[in-house]
Amino acid sequence: MKNPKLKDARPASKAGNGSARTKRGTPRRRSLYSADEVREIFRRFSVQRPEPKGELEHVNAFTLLVAVALSAQATDAGVNKATRALFAVADTPEKMLALGEERLGDYIRTIGLWRNKAKNVIALSEALIRDHGGEVPDNLDFLVKLPGVGRKTANVVLNMAFGHHTMAVDTHILRIGNRIGLAPGKTPDQVEQILVKIIPDEFMRHAHHWLILHGRYVCKARKPDCWRCVIADICKSPEKSTDVPAPLVPHDDIDPIEVAQAEAAST
Numbered sequence: 001m002k003n004p005k006l007k008d009a010r011p012a013s014k015a016g017n018g019s020a021r022t023k024r025g026t027p028r029r030r031s032l033y034s035a036d037e038v039r040e041i042f043r044r045f046s047v048q049r050p051e052p053k054g055e056l057e058h059v060n061a062f063t064l065l066v067a068v069a070l071s072a073q074a075t076d077a078g079v080n081k082a083t084r085a086l087f088a089v090a091d092t093p094e095k096m097l098a099l100g101e102e103r104l105g106d107y108i109r110t111i112g113l114w115r116n117k118a119k120n121v122i123a124l125s126e127a128l129i130r131d132h133g134g135e136v137p138d139n140l141d142f143l144v145k146l147p148g149v150g151r152k153t154a155n156v157v158l159n160m161a162f163g164h165h166t167m168a169v170d171t172h173i174l175r176i177g178n179r180i181g182l183a184p185g186k187t188p189d190q191v192e193q194i195l196v197k198i199i200p201d202e203f204m205r206h207a208h209h210w211l212i213l214h215g216r217y218v219c220k221a222r223k224p225d226c227w228r229c230v231i232a233d234i235c236k237s238p239e240k241s242t243d244v245p246a247p248l249v250p251h252d253d254i255d256p257i258e259v260a261q262a263e264a265a266s267t
C-alpha cells in the first residue's frame with residue numbers, strides 16, 4: 001500500500017530510471033525514490049532519532065580518527081572496550097607517539113588486525129605532528145593521505161568532528177542502498193555519490209547515522225525486521241514483509257545487549 005501523501009513525482013536523482021543506460025551501454029545507477037519520498041524517509045528518521053550519536057567512543061577529533069581507523073572489520077563495542085583505557089593515556093598524537101607501537105599493541109590486541117592497525121596509528125600520529133601541527137585536518141584530501149585512513153574513515157571524521165555533510169558508506173549503508181533501491185551501486189563510492197545527491201541538505205548532517213542505525217537494528221543483514229520499520233509503506237524492497245509502518249515515536253532507548261547482538265549478527 002502506498003502512502004497517499006507521497007507523489008511518485010520526478011525521481012530524486014535527475015537521470016533516468018533504475019534500468020536506464022548511458023550511451024556506452026553501462027547501467028546508469030539512480031535512486032528508485034522520488035524527491036518527495038526521500039524527504040519523507042529522512043523526515044521520519046529525524047523524528048525517530050532527533051540527535052543520533054555514533055557508537056564509537058572518543059573525546060576529540062584525534063581519538064575519533066583513531067577509533068574509526070581501529071573499527072575496520074571490528075565491532076564498535078569491541079573497539080570501545082579497548083580504547084577506553086588507551087584514550088585515558090593517549091588522547092593526542094604526541095602522547096600516542098610517546099606510548100609507542102609496542103605498548104599501543106598491548107591495548108588493542110583484542111581488535112582484529114591489531115598489529116597493522118598499531119603501525120598505522122603510530123604512523124598517522126607522526127604524520128599529524130609533522131604535517132598538520134598535531135591537529136586532525138578538516139579536509140578530505142589531507143585525511144585520506146594519512147596512513148590507514150580511507151575515504152570512509154575520512155568521511156566519518158569530517159561529518160562527526162567537523163560537521164561536514166559527508167556520507168560514509170559502511171556495510172549497512174551499502175546493503176540498504178541496494179536492498180531498498182535508495183542508492184543502488186556496486187561500490188561504496190557509487191552509493192555515496194547517489195546518497196549525497198538525493199538527500200536534502202537539511203538531513204545530511206545526521207543521514208549516515210540514521211542509515212547505519214536503521215541497518216543495524218531494523219533493516220538487518222540476514223533478515224529485515226520490517227514490522228518495526230517506520231518507512232515500510234514507502235520501501236520498495238522486494239524483500240519487505242509488510243506495508244504497514246511502525247509507529248513513528250522517538251527511539252533513543254538502545255539496549256547495550258541489543259547493540260552487541262546486532263553487531264555480532266552483522267559482522
Ligand code: SF4
Pocket residue numbers: 179180218219220224225226229230231232235236237239240241242
Ligand atoms: S520495510 Fe523492511 S526491507 Fe524495507 S527498509 Fe524497512 S526493514 Fe528494510
